[in-house]
Amino acid sequence: xxxxxxxxxxxxxxxxxxxxxxxxxxxxxxxxxxxxxxxxxxxxxxxxxxxxxxxxxxxxxxxxxxxxxxxxxxxxxxxxxxxxxxxxxxxxxxxxxxxxxxxxxxxxxxxxxxxxxxxxxxxxxxxxxxxxxxxxxxxxxxxxxxxxxxxxxxxxxxxxxxxxxxxxxxxxxxxxxxxxxxxxxxxxxxxxxxxxxxxxxxxxxxxxxxxxxxxxxxxxxxxxxxxxxxxxxxxxxxxxxxxxxxxxxxxxxxxxxxxxxxxxxxxxxxxxxxxxxxxxxxxxxxxxxxxxxxxxxxxxxxxxxxxxxxxxxxxxxxxxxxxxxxxxxxxxxxxxxxxxxxxxxxxxxxxxxxxxxxx
Numbered sequence: 001x002x003x004x005x006x007x008x009x010x011x012x013x014x015x016x017x018x019x020x021x022x023x024x025x026x027x028x029x030x031x032x033x034x035x036x037x038x039x040x041x042x043x044x045x046x047x048x049x050x051x052x053x054x055x056x057x058x059x060x061x062x063x064x065x066x067x068x069x070x071x072x073x074x075x076x077x078x079x080x081x082x083x084x085x086x087x088x089x090x091x092x093x094x095x096x097x098x099x100x101x102x103x104x105x106x107x108x109x110x111x112x113x114x115x116x117x118x119x120x121x122x123x124x125x126x127x128x129x130x131x132x133x134x135x136x137x138x139x140x141x142x143x144x145x146x147x148x149x150x151x152x153x154x155x156x157x158x159x160x161x162x163x164x165x166x167x168x169x170x171x172x173x174x175x176x177x178x179x180x181x182x183x184x185x186x187x188x189x190x191x192x193x194x195x196x197x198x199x200x201x202x203x204x205x206x207x208x209x210x211x212x213x214x215x216x217x218x219x220x221x222x223x224x225x226x227x228x229x230x231x232x233x234x235x236x237x238x239x240x241x242x243x244x245x246x247x248x249x250x251x252x253x254x255x256x257x258x259x260x261x262x263x264x265x266x267x268x269x270x271x272x273x274x275x276x277x278x279x280x281x282x283x284x285x286x287x288x289x290x291x292x293x294x295x296x297x298x299x300x301x302x303x304x305x306x307x308x309x310x311x312x313x314x315x316x317x318x319x320x321x322x323x324x325x326x327x328x329x330x331x332x333x334x335x336x337x338x339x340x341x342x343x344x345x346x347x348x349x350x351x352x353x354x355x356x357x358x359x
Contacts, residue, residue: 005354007239007272010326011044013052014359015232019222020056022230023202026209027216034082034198036219037072038064043277043346044223044235045355047075053222054079062217066090069099080155082122085132086112095119100155104132106145113149122156125183127176127199129162136183143190156196156215157184164203165227177211184213202226225332225342235346236326237353241291241318243269244311253308254300258284266312268296270322273305277349278324281338283307290323291316 024033035058036042041049050061050072060080063069069081070093086094086101088111094101095117103109104124112119123142126133134142146152159180163169180199188195197213202221204211206228220226224233245267253259253267270289274280279287283302288295289309296309309322325331325345335342 006242007237007276008354008356009043009349010236010238010356010358011048012232012234012236012358013048015224015234016049016052016222017056019224019231019234020053020058020218023205023218023221026205027212030214031212032059032196032215034058034060034062034215034217035222036062036217038062038068038084039347040351042220042223042343043349045357046072047077048355048357050077051075059215062219066093066097066099066101069094070097073097073099080120091115102132102158103152104134106142109142109145109149113145113152116151118151118153120153120155122158123154123187125157125159125180125187127159127179127183128172129160129176131160133159136179136186139183139186139190143187146191154191154193154195156198157187158197158215158217159183159199161199161201161204164201164207173208177208220343223346225346233327233330235331237324237331237349238326239270239272239322239324241268241311241316241320241322242271242306244316244318245269254283255303256301259300264312265310267299267308268311268316268318268322270307270309271305272322272324273303273307275304275350276353277345278302278307279338279345279348282334287334287337288329290326290329291320293328295329 035053037046037050040046062082064084066083066086069083072081082100084102100120102122102124124133126135164173184197196215198215198217200212200216202218205216224231247261247265249261249263251261272278280302282298285297287298291314294314296311298307299310300308325334331345332342335345
C-alpha cells in the first residue's frame with residue numbers, strides 16, 4: 001500500500017476477524033463477548049478496531065477510563081462501553097456518553113450512588129489478584145449499601161484472573177474460580193437479582209473454557225498474541241533504511257560511543273527510536289530487525305528517533321524495507337528478549353507511528 005510515511009504499523013483486520021471467530025467458537029453460543037480495547041486497543045488503534053469488532057457482533061467494549069469511552073462514542077460506537085477505572089471526576093461524561101462504570105470500592109459506589117440518575121454499573125470483586133475489587137467478606141455490607149441506590153442497574157459481576165497463563169499456578173486459578181462462584185451466589189441471592197458474570201480473559205478462554213460464565217473478556221488474543229498457534233498476528237511494524245554508512249575498524253557508533261567496531265563494518269540507520277516505543281534495552285546487540293529476510297543486530301544506543309543496525313553481511317540499500325516485528329519475527333519474541341510481555345511493547349508504541357489498516 002503506497003504511503004509517504006517511512007515507519008508504519010500495518011494492522012490486518014482480516015486476521016483480527018479470524019482471531020475473534022476462532023475464540024468465539026470455543027464459547028457457548030449464548031456466551032457474550034466483551035472486547036478489550038483499552039490503551040488505544042493495545043496500540044492497534046481503538047476506533048478502527050472497535051468498529052471492526054462491532055461489525056462482527058461483539059457485545060461490549062472494555063476501556064480503562066472515561067476518556068477512552070468518550071472517544072469511542074464520538075466515533076460512532078453504539079455497543080456497551082464498560083469503564084474499568086471511572087475515577088472520581090468523570091461522572092458527568094460517563095452519564096452523557098452512556099458509559100458503564102465498574103464499581104470496585106465504596107468511594108466509587110458513593111459517587112455513582114449519591115446522584116439519582118439511573119445508570120448501568122458493573123461490580124468488581126477481588127478473588128486473589130489483590131488489585132481492584134471488593135472482597136468476599138464485604139458482600140453483606142456492600143449489598144446493604146446497594147439497596148440504598150435502586151437507580152444503579154447492576155449489569156454484571158466481574159473479577160480478574162491473575163495467573164491464567166501459568167500452568168504451575170493452576171491451583172491458585174481454581175481457587176479464584178471457586179471464590180468467584182461463592183461471591184456470585186451470595187451477591188445475587190442477597191439482592192435477589194440476575195446479572196451477567198465474567199472472570200475469563202483470553203488465556204482463561206483458551207485454557208479453562210469449562211469455567212466460562214455468561215460473559216468473557218477477550219483482550220490480547222484478539223490481536224494474535226498467545227500460546228495458541230491458531231491465533232494470527234494482527235500487527236506488523238516496518239520501517240526503511242534512511243542511510244547506509246561504511247565504517248573502519250575502531251570507529252564508534254551512537255550516543256556515549258558505547259559501540260566500537262572491531263572490524264570494517266557496514267551499518268544502516270533506521271528512523272525509529274525510543275520516542276516511538278522502541279525499548280532502549282534493545283540497543284548494543286541486544287535486539288535485532290529483519291532486512292531482506294536476514295536478521296541485523298541493533299548496534300549502539302537507541303536514539304530518540306533512530307537506531308543503527310549492522311548490515312555487513314546483508315545485501316541492502318537505502319530505502320529497503322525493515323521489519324521490526326511481524327509474522328517473521330513476532331512481538332512476543334522481542335518481549336522474551338527483554339524479559340517482559342508483548343502487551344508492554346504494543347501498548348507503548350507511539351501514536352505518531354502511522355497506522356495503516358489492511359483488508
